[in-house]
Amino acid sequence: MLKDMQPEDIIGEYKEAVLNLYGGMKRKVLFTEIETPYPDGKLIVSSTDSDGLIKKVNQAFVDMSCYTEEELIGMPHCILRHPDMPSAAYKDLWGTILDGRTWQGYVKNLRKDGGYYWVKATVIPNIRKGQVVGYTSVRRKPSRLKVNESIKLYSTLS
Amino acid sequence: MTFNFTVSPDFAPDRLSGWYIFNTWLQKQTDSAIHLEIYPDFAAQKAAITSDKIDLIYANPYDAAMLVREKGFLPLVKSAGSSDEAILAVHRDNAIIDVEALPSGIRVAHTQDPDVRMIGMIMLEPSNLTSDTLQAINCDTYILVAKNILQNKADVGIFLAQAYDDLSDLVKKQLKVLVRSQISVIHHSLMIGPKLQAKREEIQNLLINMHGSAKSKEILDSLGFSCWQKVDDEEMEFMIDLMDTLAI
Known part of the structure; x- marks a missing residue:
């Protein structure tokens, strides 16, 4: 079960928002204006089951999200959802991967400490013996130009 | 019957003799005739794979998807602690x-x-x-x-x-x-083709234990490896998924 974010985890001044998540879930999130730069040369990798629950994360995922591996495993991937990300982007993501296709886009992720980081994300369905058994997501460092374009675009979407 | 073994053309040139010595060791251990063929480039190697001339390969991760999904190869081992960066x-x-x-x-x-x-x-x-x-x-x-x-x-x-x-x-x-780069999960792998798969477990066990004797450890040294580490099917599938996401 995804818990609300806690003030004691937040670094710096924060704002509050309530996110309406997939499946009717709601979550109170606390967020700041502190950006963590994406580290050069690293990939953030995770795998989920077919319901989007996290099965596996690498160290870069742990480092950038600020959560421990134990806190992440079994949680829905939307634990990273930032209020600035429009629902339309996630609708497009899920529509694409449920259709068995690969999704790619720029995503602003929310850290446990309330800060954020931008990624270029690619999500592919994991197909074993013809069945989708989960999804693998790989994030890499985005160009600042693409991030700025995404900020403009996402501000126009709901 | 002679089986064909090849090594991804990106190996370091000073390891060439090591691969020939490794092949001789493998033939003795498995009591099988295995011919090592080194191709000059990736295109020549791919042509050999496509025409089903290869039974055993130390493969570049980029080729793993094709080997598993189109040619029925299965993973055996990787060099422990090393990754392609x-x-x-x-x-x-x-x-x-x-x-x-x-x-x-x-x-x-x-x-x-x-x-x-x-x-x-x-x-x-x-x-x-x-x-x-x-x-x-x-x-x-x-x-x-x-x-x-x-x-x-x-x-x-x-x-x-x-x-x-x-x-x-x-x-x-x-x-x-x-x-x-600090990716850690992309690596070359020794992979076995359909004609040799009856010997998969035997070869896998031989390789995993190869560092146990001083003489075979010397062969590993000549390849620049400390020891072989088992790669299971799911680890290989995960790497293939990863390569698929990165290739986009």
């Missing part, structure tokens, strides 16, 4: 210290190693560089990649990290590393 380097006197500052139209030297080139191109993305906005210079070896930078024929070089580390100090002193 890439480096972007420029001339020491180049004022640029950050990948994001690299301008459109620059000359990028690289080899044919498909996974290293892919990782290198991913590391160039923060500067908005794509294959359409740079001039690619294809080189046969990493030494030639370095030479192109030193002679000002290339602005950036994409190196296999291990190959960069193996360059002479004299060359490295004239270069500057902009970024070194």
